[in-house]
Amino acid sequence: MNILKVLLSPLSIIYWMITLIRNIAFNLGLLKQYKSKTPVISIGNLSMGGTGKTPHVSYLTSLLSNYKVAIISRGYGRKRKDLIIADSKIHSTRDIGDEPMELLAKFEGDNFTMVVDGDRVKAIKRIEKEHAETQVIILDDGFQHRYVKRNLNLLLTDYNQLFYNDFIIPFGTLREPRKGVKRADAILVTKCRSFIDSKERAKIRTKLSKYSNSPVYFSKIGYEGFKNEKNKTINHNDSYLVVTGIAKPAPIFEYLKEQSIKYDSITFGDHHNFSTKDIKQIAKKSKPYKGIITTEKDWMRLKETKLKELCSVEIFRLQIGIHFLEDKDKLAFEKQINRLLK
Known part of the structure; x- marks a missing residue:
């Protein structure tokens, strides 16, 4: 394994340079971002999958049950590549992917729209045109999709593989350098054990503070x-x-x-x-x-x-x-979401 990592390290350096240049271009305004009049919340991560995005998107959608919500997902694993406004009566997982279908099965109704497309800008423009009543848009797995400006950027990191212990792909599983965490408005440490004592939580918060001063919440899968x-x-x-x-x-x-x-x-x-x-x-x-x-x-x-x-x-x-380890985390997170929409 160590030999393999040594062999892969040059590829990681190349990937690191590409993502760094891309992020600099966005930061300098060389790559343009689309800003919607509708509030946009992004949920994503630095790593390649497995942080619990879908259950957190579901939790957030339930939290916003009094609003008209649209979710945009690229529909990983689907066979079609065109933009789809999902309808469970006519679409299958091969059309939209399993995760969008799971969310659609749970929330489909007059106050919910599921749009599946890899181009988030195109998807938002379609929502603005055909579902102008939408009050909030959620970008599923949107942290690296910077062509869309967002009002709230939520970053997930798996407790069992925290990003600060990880490396750029293919040497590790990170999609971009750790410094990208600065863009997060909140960090959720996900998939925690049922109990993590205050000392360990403080230790994790201290390590995260080297990359971001945003609030940190701890959640688990229930x-x-x-x-x-x-x-x-x-x-x-x-x-x-x-x-x-x-x-x-x-x-x-x-x-x-x-x-x-x-x-x-x-x-x-x-x-x-x-x-x-x-x-x-x-x-x-x-x-x-x-x-x-x-x-x-x-x-x-x-x-x-x-x-x-x-x-x-x-x-x-x-x-x-999704369950927060502490009630104060749950209340603080919900307050941060509600503050955005007032």
């Missing part, structure tokens, strides 16, 4: 039970097959162990498009088990296959949510 179409429940005396296609499934396995739920697992890569062969494999392997456990994100893709037709067991979707 597991909130299982959803089943027939309202069936998990029986702790039975065994289940866990099917995941996400970046970091380990916390799910830890949760199931904590709940004394017996299981075996099949894991696929993040955003995996399940093939007919995959589905047949899952259906065959599920036969000895009482049911299949999967994530809501994976279910967005699995429900579009013949899994329900081919397997005879119940399917349970693990529900997750």
